Amino acid sequence: APIEIKFAHVVAENTPKGKMAIRFEKLVEERLPGKVDVKVYPNSQLFGDNKVLEAMLLGDVQLAAPSLSKFQKYTKQLQVFDLPFLFEDMEAVERFQQSEVGQGLLKSVERKGLMGIGYIHNGMKQLSAYDPLKAPADAKGKKFRIQTSDILAAQFEQVGGIPLKKPFSEVFTLLQTKAVDGTENPWSNIYSKKFHEVQPYITESNHGLLDYMVVTSKEFWMGLPDDIRPVVEKSLKEAIAYGNEVAAEKTKADRQAIIDSGRSKVIAMTDAERQQWVEAMKPVWKQFEDEIGKDLIDAALAANQK
Amino acid sequence: MLSRLLHSLHWLEEAILRLLLVAITLLVFTETVLRFGFDTGLLWAQEATLYMAAWFVLFGASWGIRSGAHIGVDAFVKLLPDFPRRIAGIIAVLMGLVYSGLFVYGGWIYVSKIKMIGIEMEDLPFPKWIALSILVIGFSLLAVRLLVLLKQLITGEADGFNHADEAKESMKLADEINEEIGMNNGGAR
Amino acid sequence: MATATLFILLFLCMFIGMPIAIALGLSSIVTILACSNDSLASVALKMFEATSEHYTLLAIPFFILSSAFLSTGGVARRLIDFAIACVGHIRGGLAMASVMACMLFAAVSGSSPATVAAIGSIVIAGMVRSGYPQSFAAGVIANAGTLGILIPPSIVMLVYASATEVSAARMFMAGMIPGLMMGGILMIAIYIAARIKGLPSQPFPGVGHLMGTGAKAMGGLMLIVIVLGSIYGGIASPTEAAAVAAIYAWLIAVLGYRDIGPLKGVAWRKEGESLIGSGFRNLFMMVLALPRSATDKEVNKVIGDAVKTSLMLLFIIANAFLFAHVLTTERIPHAIAESIVGMGLPPWAFLIVVNLLLLLAGNFMEPSAILLIMAPILFPIAVQLGIDPIHLGIIMVVNMEIGMLTPPVGLNLFVTAGITGQSMGWVIKACLPWLSLLLIFLGLITYVPEISLWLPEYIDSLKGY
Ligand code: NA
Ligand code: NA
Numbered sequence: 001a002p003i004e005i006k007f008a009h010v011v012a013e014n015t016p017k018g019k020m021a022i023r024f025e026k027l028v029e030e031r032l033p034g035k036v037d038v039k040v041y042p043n044s045q046l047f048g049d050n051k052v053l054e055a056m057l058l059g060d061v062q063l064a065a066p067s068l069s070k071f072q073k074y075t076k077q078l079q080v081f082d083l084p085f086l087f088e089d090m091e092a093v094e095r096f097q098q099s100e101v102g103q104g105l106l107k108s109v110e111r112k113g114l115m116g117i118g119y120i121h122n123g124m125k126q127l128s129a130y131d132p133l134k135a136p137a138d139a140k141g142k143k144f145r146i147q148t149s150d151i152l153a154a155q156f157e158q159v160g161g162i163p164l165k166k167p168f169s170e171v172f173t174l175l176q177t178k179a180v181d182g183t184e185n186p187w188s189n190i191y192s193k194k195f196h197e198v199q200p201y202i203t204e205s206n207h208g209l210l211d212y213m214v215v216t217s218k219e220f221w222m223g224l225p226d227d228i229r230p231v232v233e234k235s236l237k238e239a240i241a242y243g244n245e246v247a248a249e250k251t252k253a254d255r256q257a258i259i260d261s262g263r264s265k266v267i268a269m270t271d272a273e274r275q276q277w278v279e280a281m282k283p284v285w286k287q288f289e290d291e292i293g294k295d296l297i298d299a300a301l302a303a304n305q306k
Numbered sequence: 307m308l309s310r311l312l313h314s315l316h317w318l319e320e321a322i323l324r325l326l327l328v329a330i331t332l333l334v335f336t337e338t339v340l341r342f343g344f345d346t347g348l349l350w351a352q353e354a355t356l357y358m359a360a361w362f363v364l365f366g367a368s369w370g371i372r373s374g375a376h377i378g379v380d381a382f383v384k385l386l387p388d389f390p391r392r393i394a395g396i397i398a399v400l401m402g403l404v405y406s407g408l409f410v411y412g413g414w415i416y417v418s419k420i421k422m423i424g425i426e427m428e429d430l431p432f433p434k435w436i437a438l439s440i441l442v443i444g445f446s447l448l449a450v451r452l453l454v455l456l457k458q459l460i461t462g463e464a465d466g467f468n469h470a471d472e473a474k475e476s477m478k479l480a481d482e483i484n485e486e487i488g489m490n491n492g493g494a495r
Numbered sequence: 496m497a498t499a500t501l502f503i504l505l506f507l508c509m510f511i512g513m514p515i516a517i518a519l520g521l522s523s524i525v526t527i528l529a530c531s532n533d534s535l536a537s538v539a540l541k542m543f544e545a546t547s548e549h550y551t552l553l554a555i556p557f558f559i560l561s562s563a564f565l566s567t568g569g570v571a572r573r574l575i576d577f578a579i580a581c582v583g584h585i586r587g588g589l590a591m592a593s594v595m596a597c598m599l600f601a602a603v604s605g606s607s608p609a610t611v612a613a614i615g616s617i618v619i620a621g622m623v624r625s626g627y628p629q630s631f632a633a634g635v636i637a638n639a640g641t642l643g644i645l646i647p648p649s650i651v652m653l654v655y656a657s658a659t660e661v662s663a664a665r666m667f668m669a670g671m672i673p674g675l676m677m678g679g680i681l682m683i684a685i686y687i688a689a690r691i692k693g694l695p696s697q698p699f700p701g702v703g704h705l706m707g708t709g710a711k712a713m714g715g716l717m718l719i720v721i722v723l724g725s726i727y728g729g730i731a732s733p734t735e736a737a738a739v740a741a742i743y744a745w746l747i748a749v750l751g752y753r754d755i756g757p758l759k760g761v762a763w764r765k766e767g768e769s770l771i772g773s774g775f776r777n778l779f780m781m782v783l784a785l786p787r788s789a790t791d792k793e794v795n796k797v798i799g800d801a802v803k804t805s806l807m808l809l810f811i812i813a814n815a816f817l818f819a820h821v822l823t824t825e826r827i828p829h830a831i832a833e834s835i836v837g838m839g840l841p842p843w844a845f846l847i848v849v850n851l852l853l854l855l856a857g858n859f860m861e862p863s864a865i866l867l868i869m870a871p872i873l874f875p876i877a878v879q880l881g882i883d884p885i886h887l888g889i890i891m892v893v894n895m896e897i898g899m900l901t902p903p904v905g906l907n908l909f910v911t912a913g914i915t916g917q918s919m920g921w922v923i924k925a926c927l928p929w930l931s932l933l934l935i936f937l938g939l940i941t942y943v944p945e946i947s948l949w950l951p952e953y954i955d956s957l958k959g960y
Contacts, residue, residue, distance in 0.1 A: 004532070044822045051544045058538035059417055069942040073425040073434075075335050099438060141345060165429075167550040170732040174415050179342070194656055261662075289370040324798045327805065331557055334738035342730045351548070360547035362556075363813055366806040367516075375803040376514030376810065377912050377919060381513035398513040405521040408528075409542065419536065432623075441539050455936030466512050 002037040003228065007063040008046035008055070015063055015188065016250055017120055017212060018042050024063075027235035032228060035108025056217045057113050063236075065212040066119055069149040075108040077292045080300055082151040082289065084208050084281040086303045090124060090248065093111045093209055096303035101296065106213070115221050116234070117214045118240040121247040122186045124206040128184030128199035130175075132267055136160075136280035142181040145171050152184075152283045155208070159277075168193065175199060188247075191254035196264040203267045207277060214240060312454060319369045319447075326362040330355055345363040357427075357437050364444035371451040371467070378467055390457055395466045399456045406449040413441030497530035505818075509903060514521050515919070516807075520814035523821045529782075531824060538817070541710055543815035550734060553813060555612050555910070556805035557836070562616035562914075563801040563954035564744035573752075574617060577705075577712035579625055584699040587689025589625055591682045593618040597639035598646060598678045607697060607899050608808070609932060611640030613722075613737075626695035629915065630925035637911040637922065638929035639681055641896035644862065646674035651862045654774060655888045659685070659874045667953040669885045670892065676946065677936055684932055715746045726905055748797075749788050750781050756794050757787040799821040804913045808847040808906075815904050832869060834861045842880040846890065846941050856907075857898020865898070866891060884946075889947040893937050900926050902935070 005028070007021045018040075025038040028253070044295055052064045053074070063099045068081045087093045096102045106116030127133050129142060140160035146152040147287045153163040166174060174180040176198040183195065189210070190196050214236065224232065259266055271275075370376050383394055387464045419433035430437075459466035501522055508518035519794035565574075582588030585725060596614045615636040622632035644651040647667030656666050706886075709716075722740050725731040731739055764773040780932050788794045822828060835848050856865045864911070870891065877887045899907040902923055912922045940946055 032842060041823070046820075047541070048548055050548060051540055054416075055537050055540055057423060058416060058534055058536045060533050060540075060541065061687040073428065135418065142349070143341065143345070160347055162347060163349065164341065165349055165352045166732070169354065170734060173726070174451070175731050177727060179731065194662065197662060212901045289382075307910075313567050318798060320802070323794060323802045323806070324757050327556060327560065327798060331560060331738050331741045332734055334553070334557070335742045338699045338731045338735040338739060355553070356547045356550060359553055359809075360543060361547045363806065363809045364543075367810050370674060370803070370806050371514075373803055375807045376516055376808060377909065378509065378512050378514045378518070382510050394511040398508070401508060401511075401521055402513060402517050405517050405524065408535055409539055412537075412539035413542075415534070415536035416539045422734065428631065441543055467514055478828065 003040045004165055004226070005036060005062040006041065006046065006060070007038060007231070008041045008044075008052050008061045009065050010044040010049045011042065012192070013040075015031050016122070016243045016247035020120055020239045020248050021063075021065075022243050024236055024239035027061045027239060028232060031231050031235060035228060036232065036294075045220075053114065053215070056215070058299040059220065063214065065214045065218065067147070067210060067212050069123070069147060071109060071151070071213065072149060076225050077105055077108040077293060077296060078213070079149070079151055079288065080105075080270045080292050080296050081211060082149050082291075083297065083300075084151075084155045085278045085287055086285070086297070087124075087209060088114040088298050089206065090121065091306075092304045093121070093211070094157065094238045095243075095306075096300050097211075099299065099303060101299040102303075105144050109215065109216060114215050115218045117216060117236050119125050120214055120240050120243050120281065123188060123208045123211060123247060124209055125186050125208040126190065127182060127203040127205045127207065128182050128190060128195055128264070129201055129203075131181070132201040132265070133182070133203045133205075134267065134269075134273060136277050138301050139182075143179075143267075145174070145180050151284060151288055154287055154290070155281055158281050158284055170284065182255060184208065185253050187255040191258055196258045196261060201265055201267060202258065202264050204269060205274070205277065207281070209284045316369065316372055318382070320373075323366050323369060325363060326358055326365070330358045330362065333358070336382050341480070353427060353429045357430075364440045367444055368447035368451040371448065371455065374467070376467065383466060388465070392462070392465055395459045395464070396456065396493065397460050398467065402452045403456070406445045406452060409445040410442055410449065413438075413445060417442055443467055497526055497821075498827055500529055501526040501821060501825075505903065515903065515909070516811040516814045519811070519818045523814070523817045526825070533824065536882065541817055541820050542813060544851050545813040545820075546809070549812075549816075550805055552809065553610055554734045554737040555808055556801065557649045557734070557741045558613040558647070559616065559805050559808075559914075560739070560798070560801040561718070561741040562613065562745035563797045563804075564741070565718070565750040565812050566618055573712040574621070574715040577708040577716070578618075578621060579697065579867070580700050580705045580708045582624065583697040584698045587685045587694050587805055589618075589622050590627065590685045590694075593622065593632075593636060594678055594681050596640045597636065598642055598674070607641050607643035607896065608910045610643035611637060611907050612914065613740075614641065615911060619915060627698070628916070630921070631692075631694075631919070633915050633922060634925040634927075634929045635681070635685065635909050637900060637907045637926045638933065639678070640907050640910075641899050641933070642674055642678060643894060644893055644899075645889075646672050646679065647671060651866060651892055652888065654862075654866045655870055655891060659870050659884055659888070661884045661888060665885055665951040666888050667912070668954055669889050669916065669947045672868070673889060673893070673936075674939055674947055677933070680932060680936060684929070686908070705770050714751045717747070718743060735899050745788075745794075749794065750784060755797065756791050757784045759776065759793070808892055812906065815906075818904070827866070832873060832904040835873075835878055840910075843942070845876065845880055846882070849877075849887075849890065850894060850937060850941060854897060855892035857894060858901045862895035862898060865895065869900065883948055885951060890937075890941055893933075893940050895922060897930065897933050897937065900930050 007024065009017050009021060010293070011017050015139055021040040021042070023039055026037050028036050045139065046052070046061060049066050049070055052061055052066060053070065055061045056064055068078050071078045087096065090179070102119075106118070109116060131138070131142075133139055136159040141154070142162050143162045143164070144156045146156065146163045148165065156163040164180060166180070171180065171183070172194070175195065176185065182199065184207070185195060190199075190202065196202065221229070255266075258264055289297060324447065333351055333355050337348055340346050340348065383391055386394060416437050417438050420438055421433070421436070425434050426436050426439055453465060502524035504525055508521055509515065524535075524538055527538055528535070578589055578592050582592045585591070593614065596618060597610055615633075619629070619632045619811060623629050633741055647670050652666040654671060656662065661814055675865055684694070718740055721743055722736045725736045727740055743751055748754060749758065755763055761780065763777060768776070831852060835852065838848070840848060853865065853869065856869065874884060876888065899905050902908060904921065908919065908926065910920050912919055913925075915922070
């Protein structure tokens with residue numbers, strides 16, 4: 001029987017991650033006909049983001065691509081990607097991820113039985129809210145919905161905001177009725193989750209990163225026959241590169257679609273304004289320096305230089 | 307002796323279940339009040355709520371057997387004469403035992419694996435395997451309950467999942483309440 | 496092979512009288528063992544996921560708890576007295592008022608079973624008390640309860656919007672008119688049925704009596720104000736509002752009406768007591784009563800009842816998720832949908848097939864799961880055939896409503912059985928006549944797209960998008 005590779009993810013098939021998974025399936029089945037059978041399960045059909053890594057450790061999922069903050073309990077090092085204003089743009093992110101340090105981070109989950117294969121982009125996060133956010137002081141006293149991460153909580157506390165956790169199914173109503181003031185998301189998430197329909201202002205802050213790590217279980221990966229593993233790996237890397245191209249285009253298209261919808265006003269930030277935010281949130285770096293490692297933070301910062 | 311033990315188990319379970327339901331409700335309520343009234347939140351509340359809900363359901367499944375809470379389609383079984391109906395009941399309970407056995411086994415492997423890897427819960431400071439252990443506990447209790455029911459089916463004390471003595475049991479309880487509070491409509495529904 | 500195993504086992508298990516939850520779970524787990532190489536450990540993991548990651552479903556136990564306090568505490572009785580005083584003189588008036596209550600609640604709740612739980616547990620008893628057959632009452636509520644996912648906001652619509660990238664706001668707008676229409680159709684049907692069956696009506700009791708019952712019912716009526724107000728006022732999400740409702744119901748039953756609990760029979764004002772004296776005495780006793788109600792037998796009995804109903808429902812839902820998981824891993828819905836795509840149908844025929852497929856799926860799976868699987872497959876074909884995505888969305892939602900009422904997996908059926916204490920067969924029979932109304936309505940929605948599309952297009956044109 002062919003080797004079965006189940007690729008479980010939580011987004012739609014028309015997203016960069018979804019397209020990447022399908023491209024991978026196509027490449028592998030072309031190159032290893034009858035030997036490997038890839039099955040892609042989108043939309044959390046198999047397991048949700050919170051359980052997929054555990055299912056992988058049990059050997060029931062072979063590939064997944066959870067967001068980097070989902071690895072919080074597996075390694076502290078990957079939290080470097082959650083730090084606010086660490087990367088100036090996606091090029092810097094890409095440079096860091098491709099650097100020796102960035103590739104080394106893929107191995108940081110090995111101790112727990114997982115193996116990173118590569119990074120796939122979603123994009124830089126934007127701040128959205130019911131009222132316009134220009135200066136850091138505008139965030140004071142406002143309630144922000146965050147995804148699970150100590151750093152993200154600390155980041156909003158730095159500007160006097162109130163970080164809150166609520167599942168997606170509740171967030172939409174809470175934002176709509178103003179029970180929660182704002183949130184942070186990349187353009188593609190704002191668009192697909194329709195947050196721009198309930199958040200009148202989006203500040204183009206590019207303050208943080210939401211990326212995914214393509215991950216497999218060490219046991220499965222090492223168990224692949226020697227003539228198959230390199231082909232699978234090559235196909236996966238090509239698919240990831242393709243997915244990242246799609247991601248860059250999608251970010252542009254979704255940003256434009258949000259502007260065109262007229263439902264939300266996009267606020268641009270001047271360099272001076274941005275600098276205020278950086279100063280306000282930067283103490284978070286120091287706060288998590290011990291957990292993450294200073295050299296790691298420095299290496300990430302260095303990637304801002306071309 | 308055994309029946310006394312089972313009786314106290316039932317009582318204890320019900321107390322724990324009531325506590326869980328009230329705790330979940332109070333936690334969500336408190337979180338809402340804190341957010342609206344005091345501009346603050348409890349970052350651990352979401353995880354605590356959801357895990358308590360899981361404990362509530364998995365812990366309660368077995369209690370539900372004894373209390374006749376679980377509904378089924380009894381239209382066909384009711385058409386059968388007494389003896390074949392008990393046989394159907396015995397088969398159903400045996401299959402239920404297979405169900406709980408498979409979950410106890412699967413849950414055990416899952417919990418052991420998470421314990422071995424040693425990850426914590428997201429926001430609460432507990433090892434995750436402890437939170438997950440309800441899988442093994444809950445389905446083991448379910449198996450115990452099904453075994454008791456099996457014995458009752460074999461001896462003819464019960465004739466299906468909604469066993470006959472349940473109604474008497476609750477009447478007895480209602481009477482007890484009535485006596486204590488000295489009213490005559492206290493336990494009526 | 497897998498499909499056959501799954502369904503034969505499910506029906507066999509149900510046939511021999513196994514609890515529905517275990518029947519769903521056992522047939523799923525055996526199918527997984529027999530037909531896939533998934534491990535038992537991951538099935539256990541899936542079970543844990545099913546019980547621990549559906550926050551919105553917590554609205555169900557919260558509302559059950561609040562209605563347990565309301566009905567035992569005599570609050571429901573006062574509410575029903577008031578409702579009878581209001582509409583009891585119209586034939587079928589109470590049933591119509593119940594539909595209205597469901598619509599109101601549907602307008603804030605995103606979930607259908609939560610609507611049935613919230614309204615049904617109060618009004619079914621009331622209808623029976625004023626002379627309606629219980630099956631009539633149960634059928635009306637189970638059906639009106641499905642409006643929960645059609646009248647915005649709706650969780651199912653949000654799921655559709657994110658699966659297909661259509662605007663959630665437009666989806667919500669599109670559900671408005673169909674929701675009102677379905678409510679209207681139900682009320683007309685009730686009126687006709689009431690005429691034919693000669694359902695009871697009472698003489699109008701007079702304005703004085705009406706005001707009197709209204710004042711007595713105020714404590715209960717406030718519950719609706721609190722739930723709606725806390726959602727629209729930006730205080731709580733629908734699930735949180737349910738928890739607020741539960742706490743409020745406890746307070747009003749134990750401290751306010753004092754029909755149960757530690758203050759039972761304690762008068763608000765004793766004869767000859769001064770106003771200030773009574774104020775202090777009540778305050779003191781109420782503060783004491785809060786901790787005391789934790790050990791109170793009656794209060795505990797109410798909570799125990801709520802535990803029983805909630806558990807039954809949540810355990811079925813958890814096993815239904817497992818069942819849907821098997822369908823998904825075996826790609827059964829995909830295979831069917833793809834074969835439809837291959838048929839190359841004209842739009843009208845495509846819509847018929849879509850309806851049949853969704854109705855079938857609705858018999859076995861939970862709405863959000865169906866939409867997540869089906870929407871991405873059906874959506875592109877619909878667009879090619881010139882069917883508006885919003886219209887397709889509403890068709891899917893109405894189908895999901897029907898799915899809530901069809902066995903073996905129909906959440907509204909389970910909730911109704913839970914709150915009436917009747918058997919599944921009884922509930923199914925009670926719902927049948929009303930279900931046929933929904934089917935006619937589905938036909939209307941399918942072939943008259945304007946019902947769904949007029950409002951969102953009008954509003955967009957107003958706002959100039
Ligand atoms: Na709704
Ligand atoms: Na159904």
